[in-house]
Amino acid sequence: MKSKLMTLALASSAMVATSAMAQDVTITIESWRNDDLVLWQDKIIPAFEAKHSGIKVKFTPSAPAEYNAVLNSKLDAGSAGDLITCRPFDASLALYDAGHLTALDDLEAMSNFSDVAKSAWQTDDGSASFCVPMASVIHGFIYNKEAFEEVGVEVPTTEAEFFAALEAFKADGNYIPMSMGTNDQWEAATMGYNNIGPNYWKGEEGRLALIAGEQKLTDAQWVAPYATLAKWGAYLGDGYEAQTYPDSQNLFTLGRAAIYPAGSWEITGFNAQADFEMGAFKPPVQNAGDTCYISDHTDIGIGMNAKTDNPEAAKIFLAWVASPEFAEIFGNALPGFFPLSNTPVELTDPLAKEIVGWRGECESTIRSTYQILSRGTPNLENDTWGASVAAIKGTSSPEELGAKLQEGLASWYEPQM
Structure with missing residues (x-):
């Protein structure tokens, strides 16, 4: 009888575990770009979810002027999202130094970006990169x-x-x-x-x-x-x-x-x-x-909350952000915010195409x-x-x-x- 009960208990536990694994993981993105909400909801998130079943994404922006304070409050309380949209240089470096952002140098997709592109989200000595560059x-x-x-x-x-x-x-x-x-x-x-x-x-x-x-x-x-x-x-x-x-x-x-x-x-x-x-x-x-x-000028990136409960899903999303697919969606949906990946992106807006073409004529800084x-x-x-x-x-x-x-x-x- 005990043996049968044990078998039933183990079978029940296995079923629960399997059910949990089969459920979608939801990752949340913190951002100050509240004007981008429709873009994320209608274009970026559906494109990602279509190719990554099992991962759901929520974009939860704050008002730009309030973002730093709101984000820091959430991080201190342990309630911040899995992914953190990164402002360039010192604001994000402070988050990394405080242990809020994870180093991403082991993310293979980081090789898709130049040193100049990564410089806005690195330590001063360049030894650690902590946000995937999105646009300049x-x-x-x-x-x-x-x-x-x-x-x-x-x-x-x-x-x-x-x-x-x-x-x-x-x-x-x-x-x-x-x-x-x-x-x-x-x-x-x-x-x-x-x-x-x-x-x-x-x-x-x-x-x-x-x-x-x-x-x-x-x-x-x-x-x-x-x-x-x-x-x-x-x-x-x-x-x-x-x-x-x-x-x-x-x-x-x-x-x-x-x-x-x-x-x-x-x-x-x-x-x-x-x-x-x-x-x-x-x-x-x-x-x-x-x-x-x-x-x-490097303007926006995205990193991983060091205390996320979903590091694997978060890294999958970050790798996708570094992909040509994301760059093409983002660059054309927001003309004038130019993807930073090394892979060229075909832009459709004529004025954006004219301006980004300067990269091939001039030195960038x-x-x-x-x-x-x-x-x-x-x-x-x-x-x-x-x-x-x-x-x-x-x-x-x-x-x-x-x-x-x-x-x-x-x-x-x-x-x-």
């Missing part, structure tokens, strides 16, 4: 093709041609030559200084030399972009000093401005709002034939202030906002701005002391 944004200039044709302006490739184009629009008087304000400050640095600057400091060569202490912010290649920005003010239209970021977007999409200093994230919104054909040109070089450099150099006080990224505004307004000379920034960086960053 590229800086340059978006322009109104109809305005260029009407005024007879050629698309510029050099700085001399660029300022000649601005002067032609100013003389014509029917268009604001370039739509950008300085009220919100960050645009002046992001779409100004770090847009044109890489052509001066030679992209990664200069950026890494600054981190190493081999170059200084008072060197000519770091000061010169401020001198160029100082020329912009004459072409930004009346009242640019009080003009906000949404104001600048509206002026361009309403057809009142000819050129917009841009990040590629604008494409989807501009496509929906502008009723004219748009084109794009990369940051003009100083002289014809110079090597060109673009800010191809990332924003100069984002890795390591903005950890201390004063914060170099925030100081660069103010310096870029001051350059455009002409309230400080380029040399004064370089000296002030260098003094601030050297006050806390040992390689620059």
Whole structure:
């Protein structure tokens, strides 16, 4: 009798275990991209689940401004999702250092990405990578093709041609030559200084030399972009000093401005709002034939919660995110957010195709202030906002701005002391 009961008990346990194994595993993704919810629900998740039966995926975003606080609270409480959408550099590095993100170097799919692509989600020495790169944004200039044709302006490739184009629009008087304000400050640095600057400091060569202490912010290649920005003010239209970021977007999409200093994230919104054909040109070089450099800035990645109850399922999803299938879905559903995998992706949006094509023509780099150099006080990224505004307004000379920034960086960053 005991033997029969034992047999029944073992059989019952086996049935329970088999049933549990047969049930779907559900993994949850934390993200700040709440504007992407429909994309994940309608395209990304169904594509993954169609090929990975047994794994269900939930996308649970927070409001962008609240994401860091909400995520940290969940991580501390042990209630965070299995997968963590990663902002670039220090915010995600802090999560890894706190033990919240898992090193992913043993994930074979990480070989699908270049060192530059992975740099936003690595330790400073590059010994550990903790997020799969998803997409970058590229800086340059978006322009109104109809305005260029009407005024007879050629698309510029050099700085001399660029300022000649601005002067032609100013003389014509029917268009604001370039739509950008300085009220919100960050645009002046992001779409100004770090847009044109890489052509001066030679992209990664200069950026890494600054981190190493081999170059200084008072060197000519770091000061010169401020001198160029100082020329912009004459072409930004009346009242640019009080003009906000949404104001600048509206002026361009309403057809009142000819050129917009841009990040590629604008494409989807501009496509929906502008009723004219748009084109794009990369940051003009100083002289014809110079090597060109673009800010191809790593923007979003995804990592694994170190305390996930579903590590195998989470890694399967991360490997798929590194695949060409995901890259094609993401790149075409969100034109202007460019996949970072080494496998080329065929994009359908004409403006996105034009901009991503610069990768084959120019050397890629990332924003100069984002890795390591903005950890201390004063914060170099925030100081660069103010310096870029001051350059455009002409309230400080380029040399004064370089000296002030260098003094601030050297006050806390040992390689620059």
